[in-house]
Amino acid sequence: MLGLPLLSYVSLMSITPGPNNLMLAASGVNFGFRRSVPHLLGISIGHGVQVLLVSLLLGWVMAWLDDWRLLLTLAGCSYLLWLSWQVWLAGEPQAKQLVRPMGFVAAAAFQWVNPKAWVMVINTALLFLPLQAQLSHALLLALACALINFPCICVWAGLGEALRRHLSQAAARRWFNGIMALLMALTALYLLYDELQLAGVL
Numbered sequence: 001m002l003g004l005p006l007l008s009y010v011s012l013m014s015i016t017p018g019p020n021n022l023m024l025a026a027s028g029v030n031f032g033f034r035r036s037v038p039h040l041l042g043i044s045i046g047h048g049v050q051v052l053l054v055s056l057l058l059g060w061v062m063a064w065l066d067d068w069r070l071l072l073t074l075a076g077c078s079y080l081l082w083l084s085w086q087v088w089l090a091g092e093p094q095a096k097q098l099v100r101p102m103g104f105v106a107a108a109a110f111q112w113v114n115p116k117a118w119v120m121v122i123n124t125a126l127l128f129l130p131l132q133a134q135l136s137h138a139l140l141l142a143l144a145c146a147l148i149n150f151p152c153i154c155v156w157a158g159l160g161e162a163l164r165r166h167l168s169q170a171a172a173r174r175w176f177n178g179i180m181a182l183l184m185a186l187t188a189l190y191l192l193y194d195e196l197q198l199a200g201v202l
Contacts (some may be wrong), residue, residue, distance in 0.1 A: 002144055004140075006145075009123075009128075010022070010152075014149045017183075020117070021116055022180055023087070023102065023133070024040065024043075024153055024157040024160065025035060025157070026160065027039055027101050027160060028091045028162075028163070029161075029163050029173070029177075031055065032102075032159055033157050038101070039101055039103070039107045039157070041107075042102070042103065042105065042110075043149070045106070046107060046110070046111040047120075048149075050117065052141075054121050054125050054137060054202040056127070061178070069195070073115055074115060078188075080114075081184075081188045082183055084181040084184035086186075086189065115191045116191075124141070124145060128141060168178075
């Protein structure tokens with residue numbers, strides 16, 4: 001169950017661009033690495049809890065997703081669009097007081113409406129759990145996933161921190177936030193479009 005294949009899969013899925021990592025890069029630039037730590041911990045621990053629960057309830061989750069997948073995607077993409085707007089606002093001087101880094105609870109909760117997180121977690125359970133999986137297997141898999149995920153996503157917050165000193169001027173910061181907000185919005189719209197196609201709506 002544990003080994004190089006799991007390490008490779010979770011690392012690849014964790015470090016590649018997606019909603020979490022785009023938000024972390026923006027958080028690193030706007031608030032620095034230290035203030036982004038609750039966001040980082042929320043993602044990794046939330047991911048571990050999601051892996052644990054999905055592993056224990058895999059059959060039920062698969063059946064539930066058949067009925068609720070489109071609604072879940074709509075909720076996740078709507079929230080991601082709202083977050084992209086918050087990132088956009090972070091570049092506006094008059095809105096600085098209104099914007100703050102995402103906290104632990106919000107970051108953990110976001111995993112439940114993050115389409116990429118669902119794909120990652122379900123594939124992890126299907127690929128790496130033994131056929132007769134027990135609670136101990138699910139706990140071990142969840143812990144491994146959280147521990148692998150954390151350093152991977154730290155790269156993105158660290159990248160944002162590294163860019164922070166180069167984006168000290170307000171105009172440069174606004175450009176960066178605008179680009180990140182646009183990428184997040186496009187990600188949300190792409191995920192929504194893809195899901196609507198799968199559902200036969202488009």
